[in-house]
Amino acid sequence: MWAYIIRRLLILIPVVFGVSFLVFGALYVIPGDAVDRMLSETGASGETLQRLRDQYGLDDPFLVQYGRFVSKLVRFDLGDSIVTERAVKEQIGNQLPATLELTFSALGIAFLFGVPLGVLSAIKRGSWADAIGMLIALVGVSMPNFWLGLLLIMLFSLHLGWLPAAGTGGFNHLILPAVTLGFSGIAVIARVTRSSLLEVMNNDFMRTASSKGLRRITVIVKHGMRNSMASVLTIVGLQFGALLGGSVVVETVFGRQGIGFMAADAIQSLDFVLVQGAVMLAALSFVLANLLVDLSYSLLDPRIRYT
Numbered sequence: 001m002w003a004y005i006i007r008r009l010l011i012l013i014p015v016v017f018g019v020s021f022l023v024f025g026a027l028y029v030i031p032g033d034a035v036d037r038m039l040s041e042t043g044a045s046g047e048t049l050q051r052l053r054d055q056y057g058l059d060d061p062f063l064v065q066y067g068r069f070v071s072k073l074v075r076f077d078l079g080d081s082i083v084t085e086r087a088v089k090e091q092i093g094n095q096l097p098a099t100l101e102l103t104f105s106a107l108g109i110a111f112l113f114g115v116p117l118g119v120l121s122a123i124k125r126g127s128w129a130d131a132i133g134m135l136i137a138l139v140g141v142s143m144p145n146f147w148l149g150l151l152l153i154m155l156f157s158l159h160l161g162w163l164p165a166a167g168t169g170g171f172n173h174l175i176l177p178a179v180t181l182g183f184s185g186i187a188v189i190a191r192v193t194r195s196s197l198l199e200v201m202n203n204d205f206m207r208t209a210s211s212k213g214l215r216r217i218t219v220i221v222k223h224g225m226r227n228s229m230a231s232v233l234t235i236v237g238l239q240f241g242a243l244l245g246g247s248v249v250v251e252t253v254f255g256r257q258g259i260g261f262m263a264a265d266a267i268q269s270l271d272f273v274l275v276q277g278a279v280m281l282a283a284l285s286f287v288l289a290n291l292l293v294d295l296s297y298s299l300l301d302p303r304i305r306y307t
Contacts, residue, residue, distance in 0.1 A: 008291050012284070019283040020073060020276075024066050027272040069276070078277040083269050088277035092259060096281075098168055099247050099258035105178035106243050110185025111236060117186065118193025118232075123220065125198065133190060140187025145246055149180040149253040166255035173256070181250045185239045192235045196228035203227075237293035241286030 053059050057068060072079055078088035121133035156176060157165035164173050201224055210219050248260035255261070259278050266274035 005291075005295070008294070012287055015287055016073075016280070016284065017070070020070065020280060021066065023276055023279045024069055025062070027275060028062055028065070030270075030272075073280075078280070079273045081266075081271055081274045083266075083271045083274075088274055091262065091274065092277055092281060095257060095259045095262045098256065099244070099251070099260060101174065102177055102181060102247055102251070102256065102258060103240070103243050105174055106182035106185060107236070107240055109178055109182035110189050110239060110243075113182075114186040114189030115193050115232065118190040119197060119220065119225070121190065121194045122197035122201065130194075133194070137187040137190045140184050141191075143183070145180055145184065145249045146253050148183055149176070149250060152176050152180060153254075168257040177250050177254045177256055180253070181243055181246055184246070185243060188239060189232065189235055193228070193232050196231040197224055200224050200228045233293050233296055237290045240289040241282070244282050244285055 057065060060068075069079070076089075078092070080087055081091060084091070117133050117136065121130040124130050153165045153176065156163045163176050165176075167173055197220075201220075210216070246260075247258055248264055250256070251258045251260035252264045259281065263275055263278040266272075266278070
């Protein structure tokens, strides 16, 4: 297994460099930069503008700028923000706990509601319960996060006054953002759980277990779910990356502190150094989450061995 883990970690190297090249290239071709934005708002002279551009190397060719970025990246140095002049690692470290709290809360909601909904739809295939479950899944996949967030704010904050509409604080401030972010995950996990369980239920070993007189719930949980969870875990790993990326929208809608809110503010101020750091963190988290999912397969199925 250790050899497999090492190989997977080595794969991270080209992935990280590929992501860094795409992100840096996409931001490079965008007109303007943070220096232009800052000085246009303060009315500074052209000489001051040029001096700052020389200081940050913004007039250097693309390959020179990218090489400088990569040389810092291999030293785990994400650079300094052009706007705040603070280290990007420091700013990300300050905002990371709030984003992880939101992401894991949303993932927990998606898993705890999505799996039972998918199991119920599979067991009651063709019934009204199946139709309602798949309708919820369709709505969850189709509805944008920002729209659902606004609806929840209108209902539970403005009309009922049960929960705060925005801000970062205790558990009450976490409920609406977590539900908003996790609702689409419920839909995806429910659909995958249903399809995987239906496929397993048609196998001979399921019919054999039922013919031995085992209770239906025992057959479903002990035999059906155990053999269908591999697909569910795969989609859970993918959902972690999707939810981490979706936090940008949700944190902005609810005015909640976090990496997403920080990245959105950095995009508006054209602080590309900070944007690059946030995107690189998201990409690395996505790859590591999928590595953990791959390793968990052996816990579900002892026949799986990593060489």
